[in-house]
Amino acid sequence: MKHELQGLLRSGHPTRTEEWHDPEPVADDDPELATGRGPSDAFEALRLELARHLARTPFPAHRGDLLRVMRERHAPDPLTERVEELPGDRTYRSVQDVAVALHDR
Numbered sequence: 001m002k003h004e005l006q007g008l009l010r011s012g013h014p015t016r017t018e019e020w021h022d023p024e025p026v027a028d029d030d031p032e033l034a035t036g037r038g039p040s041d042a043f044e045a046l047r048l049e050l051a052r053h054l055a056r057t058p059f060p061a062h063r064g065d066l067l068r069v070m071r072e073r074h075a076p077d078p079l080t081e082r083v084e085e086l087p088g089d090r091t092y093r094s095v096q097d098v099a100v101a102l103h104d105r
Helices: 002-011 042-054 063-072 077-084 095-104
Strands: none
Touching: 042 063, 042 077, 042 095, 063 077, 077 095
């Protein structure tokens, strides 16, 4: 293995001729979820968490529809409790609508 890495260690860049061998670098705007750090903006973190559990399937939806899907997908209790506080007569067209309604509360 030392022999295989020798060119990389000396040059400081990959030495393979085929680009597909090299791993793709992390983009600047990729969320760093694997490291335990999420988006720094509270609204973006809320929207990302909602999107993980709701996706696009229940929309357009009322509060009851959202709660049913979140329970089926085992969403965290604090997030489910926040959705329970939403008005029941409003129709939400997307995760963005739900996030805005929760963030404004």
